[in-house]
Amino acid sequence: MRALTIRQPWAAAIAHGTKRVENRTRPIPAQHVGTTILIHAGATADINALPAHQVAAWPDHRRAIIAVATLTACHQDARCCRPWGFPDQWHWQLDNVRALRQPILGVRGQLGLWTVPDDVLAAVQQQVHLEVTA
Numbered sequence: 001m002r003a004l005t006i007r008q009p010w011a012a013a014i015a016h017g018t019k020r021v022e023n024r025t026r027p028i029p030a031q032h033v034g035t036t037i038l039i040h041a042g043a044t045a046d047i048n049a050l051p052a053h054q055v056a057a058w059p060d061h062r063r064a065i066i067a068v069a070t071l072t073a074c075h076q077d078a079r080c081c082r083p084w085g086f087p088d089q090w091h092w093q094l095d096n097v098r099a100l101r102q103p104i105l106g107v108r109g110q111l112g113l114w115t116v117p118d119d120v121l122a123a124v125q126q127q128v129h130l131e132v133t134a
Contacts, residue, residue, distance in 0.1 A: 001130065003038035003065065003116045004092075005109030009049050011041035012058035013084075015067035015099040021081040023089035028074040029113070036130060038116055039067035039097075040109045065104040065120060068128055069094040100127050 006014065006022060013019035041061045059066075072095045078087035085091045104123045107116070116124075124130065 002113040003040045005040040005042045007046040016058045021084045022092040023086045027090045061103045069097040
């Protein structure tokens with residue numbers, strides 16, 4: 001199963017808020033459209049992110065798998081996906097987002113979509129049912 005590392009507070013905005021688009025400089029590789037992925041909160045925060053009072057209620061886990069989502073589409077349209085979609089970026093659309101009850105801590109992320117270790121996947125599967133595809 002693949003995971004996508006996202007800086008905080010954006011990862012929490014996906015897991016616990018209404019953010020259903022991730023901005024990237026490249027489109028989703030075609031073979032991953034329609035697949036379930038894990039949302040990984042990276043080790044660092046985006047210093048240009050939302051003001052602290054807007055994210056205070058969201059957990060600030062780092063280096064952790066915090067949610068499961070389905071990558072459903074990808075497009076580059078500056079007029080859509082407001083307020084989360086940025087102009088001149090590829091908008092990776094996320095649906096069926098489910099926050100984990102207990103984040104899987106101590107997970108090191110990677111750039112792009114990456115394959116999670118078997119023990120991490122097993123820990124996620126103890127909390128949610130996942131159809132795992134190659």
